[in-house]
Amino acid sequence: MGKFSLLLIIIIGLIVQTASAVPLSFTEAVAKMEANNPALASAEEEILQKEEELKSAQGLRYPKGELEMKQTFLNSPIEISIDPIPFSYEVQEKQFTKGQIKLSLPIYTGGRISAANEVSKHRKTEAIAQKEWTRFQLLTELAQRYYGLNLARQNCKVQTLKRELMEKHVDRAERLFREGIIAKVELLHAQVELAKAKQEEASAQRDISIIMEGLNNLLFENDTWEPSSELFILNSDPPIDSFKESINDTHPAMSILSSKVAQANAGVKAEKGANRPTVYLFGMHEVFKDDLTLLDPTWAMGIGLNYTFFDGFQGKHKTASAKALVRKAEYMRIKIKKDLESLVIKRYEEMKKAREQWESFDTTLQLTAENLRVRTKAFEEGVSTSIEVVDAVYQHSRAQLGRLKSAYDYDVALFQLLEASGQSSRWQDLMSQVQVIEAEDEKTLPPS
16 A cells, blocks of 8 residues: 555545544443443343332232132032931032132231341342442443543544654655755655554554444444543542542442341241241132032131141251351451452552553653654754654654553543442542643644
8 A cells, every 4th residue: 555545544534533523521421321221221120120029028918818719510419318317408519609709817927028028128229239330330341441532542643743743754854865964774764664653543543443332332322432521630649548438338339248148137037937837817708609508608717827847857957058148148248348448459559550650751751852852953953863863753652652541541540449449429529620631742842
């Protein structure tokens, strides 16, 4: 592919992308994700399911009404004979219909109904916490992709600046070669590096398309986005204790585990209740009175008791199993709490490290800009080589990219820290305390 063709492709790509790109702030991206992402919709349906299960468990306290209908056919009527008198009385016809309305109301179940309600209540709490935890995880993933797209666009700007600097360097080299100040090898070297810069610019364009697809996948849309929220660094980092202290029952992950512990405790109550008697009220009323026999009542009511006094020690072992499940859930809760505390420290240190790298690159950038100015001027005067100018261009580009990449690492580490500490909802407050980081353009370079 010729140089002109490659440049034309880059220019057309930039024009098309700029013309069709839709501005998108991070706040807008969050709103789109929360409205469109099926993971959150699925989590919401889980909450609704648990709400219905809770209502079902609450229904165990209410009376239970049943209607039973039977049409019966006998081989012959049922009769009562009176010996020695030759007389018989028909008790039941050959064909008859029975219909009963039955009512029952539990009075005492050994705590099983209460345990079932507790389990359902805590399952709903778990579903709510799980949705919040899913939202936090998606928010972190969105930050990675959104600011990753921003970084890719900033990288493209840096590559474009590098290509523009190399074009100017080639122009100078051609002029100096014509004037006999530099050798042809110097000109060839500059031209080779310009071709390389153009190729890297084209590669940066392709990176944007790849990352754009990842962002669209998360937003469940299909568009070309122009991130309007820039990479950033907080003006000052909050103290680590403000993150560690939030690892309590309000943390979604901890809330999930606390709910599991509560469910396990309710399971113990249910198993203990299974070893106790059940007491209930009952009543019935016959619908088809004409088919009743002399022995069948029209209605009946009373109180009943059901108690299993021996089940082969099943109840004992089920209770022991339920208690073991409680201990398992409690140990898991302790472990996850410790893991989250360690993760908070790790993410906080990663954030601090990214800030230190950004500060280092920010300082280096000033040095590389000055070095580029000096090398360019020296080349004009014939006392510097093309290799030295190219090296200066690349050093300046690397410093720019390092500064942007460290800002991106800082942003990702911050959102990961918020997720680990269960404070992802705090991101909007922090966005009011940031320093925006952008790629420098040629106007910011020292004059040559």
